[in-house]
Amino acid sequence: MTTIAVLGNGRVGGSLAPALTRAGHEVTVADGSPGSAADAARTAQIVINATPGASSLERLIALREELRGRILVDVSNATVDGPDGLPAELVYPGSSLAEQLQEALPDTRVVKTLNTMLYTVMTAPAALTQTPTAFLSGKDPEAKQVVRGLLADLGWQQEWITDLGGIETARAAEAAILFVPHVIRSSGFAPFAISITR
Numbered sequence: 001m002t003t004i005a006v007l008g009n010g011r012v013g014g015s016l017a018p019a020l021t022r023a024g025h026e027v028t029v030a031d032g033s034p035g036s037a038a039d040a041a042r043t044a045q046i047v048i049n050a051t052p053g054a055s056s057l058e059r060l061i062a063l064r065e066e067l068r069g070r071i072l073v074d075v076s077n078a079t080v081d082g083p084d085g086l087p088a089e090l091v092y093p094g095s096s097l098a099e100q101l102q103e104a105l106p107d108t109r110v111v112k113t114l115n116t117m118l119y120t121v122m123t124a125p126a127a128l129t130q131t132p133t134a135f136l137s138g139k140d141p142e143a144k145q146v147v148r149g150l151l152a153d154l155g156w157q158q159e160w161i162t163d164l165g166g167i168e169t170a171r172a173a174e175a176a177i178l179f180v181p182h183v184i185r186s187s188g189f190a191p192f193a194i195s196i197t198r
Contacts, residue, residue, distance in 0.1 A: 004048060057078075115176075
């Protein structure tokens with residue numbers, strides 16, 4: 001059992017928290033208040049960032065001390081939304097939210113994953129008709145191995161997980177969000193994931 005803090009209680013956080021609880025972890029969900037987030041992060045071994053990506057950096061910098069020594073699993077995408085509310089452009093072109101977080105929080109081990117799919121797929125990857133891919137980006141091999149274990153608890157088979165390398169590779173995974181509005185407009189709001197097939 002691992003103690004996990006989920007920052008953000010929207011669709012993503014609200015999907016991940018019960019799934020991880022069912023897998024046997026002790027999960028705390030922080031609401032939007034700074035005090036709640038600090039209390040949750042302080043007592044957790046792993047912190048999951050499921051806050052809105054455009055404001056994640058500011059929120060998490062405020063938790064620098066609470067996040068010291070923790071694994072921070074970043075599942076958010078930092079985007080500027082278009083008039084229809086769908087992602088229109090990246091907040092950090094030429095970089096990524098994960099890189100910005102790792103630079104701002106050098107004593108925290110940041111791992112990027114689960115950001116290349118509709119939120120329902122994060123906890124039910126086998127529900128898709130074709131095999132999805134979960135990507136990992138991060139500089140700490142041990143932290144990535146821990147996150148692999150969490151993904152397995154969510155139903156991800158190891159062969160469905162691709163380690164892209166260092167935290168700088170997160171910019172490629174985060175750029176995949178630019179597919180999302182076009183996929184939704186063409187196919188509707190149905191579960192999907194970016195996948196690598198061989």
